[in-house]
Amino acid sequence: MDEFKTPLLDELEKGDWPSFVSEIKKAAKTSPGAADLLRQLELSYKEKVGHWKHGGIVGVRGYGGGVVGRYSDVPEEFPHVREFHTARVNQVAGFFYTAEKLRQLADVWDKYGSGLYNMHGSTGDIILLGTTTENLQPCVDELSDIGFDLGGSGGAMRTLSCCVGKARCEKACIDSTDIIRDLTMHYQDVIHRPQWPYKFKIKVSACPNDCAAASARSDLAVMGVWRDALRIDQEAVREYIAKGFKINEQVVNKCPTEALSWDAEKQELNVCTEECTRCMHCINVMPKAISIGKETGATLLIGGKVPVVKGPMIGWVLVPFMKMEPPYTELKDLVDKITDWWADNAKNRERVGELIERVGLANFLEVIGLKPVPQMVKAPRHNPYIFWNPEEVEKRG
Amino acid sequence: MDEFKTPLLDELEKGDWPSFVSEIKKAAKTSPGAADLLRQLELSYKEKVGHWKHGGIVGVRGYGGGVVGRYSDVPEEFPHVREFHTARVNQVAGFFYTAEKLRQLADVWDKYGSGLYNMHGSTGDIILLGTTTENLQPCVDELSDIGFDLGGSGGAMRTLSCCVGKARCEKACIDSTDIIRDLTMHYQDVIHRPQWPYKFKIKVSACPNDCAAASARSDLAVMGVWRDALRIDQEAVREYIAKGFKINEQVVNKCPTEALSWDAEKQELNVCTEECTRCMHCINVMPKAISIGKETGATLLIGGKVPVVKGPMIGWVLVPFMKMEPPYTELKDLVDKITDWWADNAKNRERVGELIERVGLANFLEVIGLKPVPQMVKAPRHNPYIFWNPEEVEKRG
Amino acid sequence: MARTDFGPPDFREMLPPVIKENYGQWKYHTVPRPGVLKHVSYSGAVLHSVRVASPRLVSSDFIRDISDIAEKYCDGFLRFTTRNNVEFLVSDEAKLQPLIDELDAKDYLIGGVGLSISNIVHTQGWIHCKSAVTDASGISKNIMEDLKDYFTGKIKVPSRLRIAVACCVNMCGACHCSDISIVGIHRTIPRVNDELASKICEIPTTIAACPTGAIRPNPKAKSVTINSEKCMMCGNCTAVCPAIKIMDPVNDGVSIWVGGKLSNSRKAPMFSKLAIPFIPNNPPYWPEVTDAVRHLVEVWASHAREGERMGEWIERIGWERFFKLTDLPFTNKHIDDFTHATTTFRSSTQFKF
């Protein structure tokens, strides 16, 4: 460590916010890979350009993905990052760990890799950051011994992730961690063996607050909702008010659907269930007094993704309401129908949302056997270019 | 008239709403063309299909347009509509007429045509509905004697039209009839001699109520606005309230920008001028008490049109504010710049809005020399695909 | 004779003296009775305008009759509105009631002002346009016959409601931005007369005219063929090549669109959106169309708040509620599949069940 200087990066060790530079330095004490990573990064800071090569596929036995190959473009200078692959290790649903499990992980990774991690990657994986081609297989083997399996990469179902859900949240309408666990086990093959035109992501947020950022970052977002009345504890409402809470200003007037009304005489908060669109606002600001309903299930959104290449998308309502009970057969059947159709029809690197955009949502619905409902759209079409199938019209007279 | 039966159309003479069938019958008393029109229309009602041929160009001396040629596809059956062309006669700005002028018009048209009119066509013209190729020239000649000129058709500037404006409306921010009159005179050549890739329409509404439907139906919409404070007559406000008008419910709470507030103590209605977006609501519901401001001018919208072929468009803000004083030089200069650029760059049958969509609004602004301002957009871009000109960036190191 | 480019008569010569004198000086207006506007100037001057319905397609008899009336009560001054109504401009208040009496006697319908349903903006239809899929005048007459009490002010509505009728997707009106629009549409793709096409069609222009790229050359027949999967039945090709015909009496008909507006009042202008994808042509009464329009008007009128345009009402309650309240089926046709389709999809769990 003393034979090199990283003056630019050293600046980023200052201050109170935890420093990734300090973390790399800690790892560099024992890992030459981490040390060269820091050196190469210093070069990037100086030159304002990255130093990783394009391309390079590496793998482990029995798996088609789960590893991102990475090679330095200045290997002579930094030989220990000549190969610096990451392993995407499937996280525990809800990101729950025990100290024991984490230590086991650290032991394996110290042995075979840089001792650096992303806890977690944006998709949800534990990212083991940097090892050599040679070390990869034994590393994965020993991870398997401690119960950690790889996640997804390439044209595969990607590692599934979710919000904390019923484990620690009063708003959970569905059992996000169980759903993710169940689907993850069910889809091991398509996660581990890329066989699709591109990635396919599923995330679960157990309520419309979307703490898993599912609607924007998953091809299929499973969002917990309810369809009966939200529950109001009038006693608790009165307690809030007694403490100076301004019910009209802070809740009633902010309800986007005007579903709430405060009966000052009866000191009662009333909700018109058919108006409520489950925006969560009242529940969020009065957690002690207002809760989600009892008839719970999920709204499924399809097509969320980032801008590349047709522009960003936030998932579109595909199923307004689906019951969510183990073993989640209805959900799995739908996922299979969607991915089968997508795999058969998509161009290379075409996400499901882009394919739906290309063929039309209505056509997609027909293929997967869902009925069009107004919940799917913000508004009906405003252009008159309606397609009619020959079967729908009479034979020309 | 007695030699033919129109049982289907006769049904439409019943009832209280004025009947176009009765009008055609009135004309048919003296015009064989009108009579055959009715017969052919009866056939259309029976067969559920129109009977006009495609194509056919007719014209008058000195003009390139102003006439729509029309030929029956069943001329043997209905010889008097074998040729049944319409003349588009430029209406008086604001659709004002004297009885004398109208009678003169009827005299000429009875002499040369069917005695049928559209008062008015959707663009604004007086549509003289149906004459022969032979009668067209003498008809136009005699129209000219009584002071009526042709309007536009084809790849031309189309007949301009406007709302009633200052002539009869307290809301008029600009002098719509004068502007239309002035522009119509100024642009006689491009109205009468099609020289552009497609139609170009200008309409003027003297305030944001848009009684001329300008924003959706004109390539360039001139909309009257003001930019100082709207004027409130507090005395009149109090009169409204005295009569039971609910100022908060009907006005203050409906102001989309929360610009209004009612001071119950001082009995005063106050406006925050910088918030007001001139939505007209308060002015519309309290015409006696609230009026437009004094610093008036126009907002120009570009690109309004119907769906063919890129989908419907409502004009986009091009100039947030332009003073509107005769001889409207700034406006004319801008129109010239726009039409020159469009004429040079548009494909055949490409409206200016479609061309702007194709090349990008920002590029269009640069060409015509307008500065981008946030008023032009509802929101900035949300995709990262920004174009950079080589001049904007540094030479690569 | 060779006089050209002299323009229309100057509007200034068509204005009654009260307007000339108070031009730009109007202070406010009231609606003293249905169909009548009273404009008051800062000078104190008053102008009454009496609005009557017109079928738009009128005869010389009609022109002469309204001219006579204008002469009798308005010193010869009158105007038309942007919705094709006639307005008698009364400067002398004493003549107002006599004018109204005569109009009543002559069966002119007075109305269309304020909280009412005014005349329909419509197009040529079978009466004069080669592209017409339906007859705009016929449909308009039937609808307004049915809604006349809304025009005359007998029945009140929460706000203005504007109806437009266009006989084909060219929409020569403001159909894309009306509270209720009726638009003629095709449902079968065009047929090509190969023999004729080989003679008169400019093949490249025809191919280029198709916005969806549905037209391919058919070199064998020296003609073109149309790909039924890509054709969106816009009719654009028929405007370019007379050998291509799209009219189909069995399957042509009309669609109904709702919720558009143009004024900037409260909300920005809005497009009309699809409510009913197809109703067959059923002349002379088009009863299904008339019923549908009345139904839409009634559901809106009974649910909207004071001053709420159709589109504002629907935005507030949501389209899912609109389809429920109107009991209209929501179909695959309602889901947009044109250029900006994805911007109409719902990206939120916020909706009503």
Next chain:
Amino acid sequence: MARTDFGPPDFREMLPPVIKENYGQWKYHTVPRPGVLKHVSYSGAVLHSVRVASPRLVSSDFIRDISDIAEKYCDGFLRFTTRNNVEFLVSDEAKLQPLIDELDAKDYLIGGVGLSISNIVHTQGWIHCKSAVTDASGISKNIMEDLKDYFTGKIKVPSRLRIAVACCVNMCGACHCSDISIVGIHRTIPRVNDELASKICEIPTTIAACPTGAIRPNPKAKSVTINSEKCMMCGNCTAVCPAIKIMDPVNDGVSIWVGGKLSNSRKAPMFSKLAIPFIPNNPPYWPEVTDAVRHLVEVWASHAREGERMGEWIERIGWERFFKLTDLPFTNKHIDDFTHATTTFRSSTQFKF
């Protein structure tokens, strides 16, 4: 050894007993102090979660340290959040204060809960990604250093504010829907190494990879050329052909986007929109970026109403007001020119001067 497809450890084995017992039975939560959540179950059971900042990129030392702490105070139970913070799950209330004391002593920053600015969601950057235009970790560290008082709750904000950083337009995060996003962008078109391309490039695939059709074959060089007028610098071609390079240390940098959100709270999810088109890379401090972010936070915090997310605030006041209040220049870059551009143009006279 050949064991595959066994999946991750079962989360049920990672849950503290209090969670197992009260799974799905949580009734409500409170925030007893900044950075601490107190969840109360219908059974009356209580769980405290103490949230601390993490740099996300951590070492084994860090992993072991938090494990030690968890063992000491939480029976070994802890979790990470979707924003990469660490949460210590305290079942025994008596251990709460000692835990906090130890965390303080060890310089862990406690916060990110409730009305605060939580950790940044960011991507790999120069540390590991071949596509990185900037360093996400570096920028994130600087921003959070600057905003740490908003994290710890020393300074309050009107509502949550989420920041994301992505090192290229692939946006491996939630940049398209964050209150503030920093995205690495290119400003010059890729260069083709013709010699290399002729050897290793699949020309048709490369041409097909370009979404704008900017790549044409260059048969002479057995390579391709890029049309600078069509290229939108997306970098897609560089993923397909290694002979095409887009990195440009002089002109690469970052853009800043604002007003996105994902929760359905009150308003439906929104995209982030362009605020600042370009700021040069200026490591190690990226001071212009940090300043811009702080400025945006401050303008928002001082103008927004209680509970109003950045995007909700901007929607209420309008973008024209946003640019005025922030004093940011509005340029041709802000005007969309991608597929749905026209849907972002203003079709109304309603705007603020």
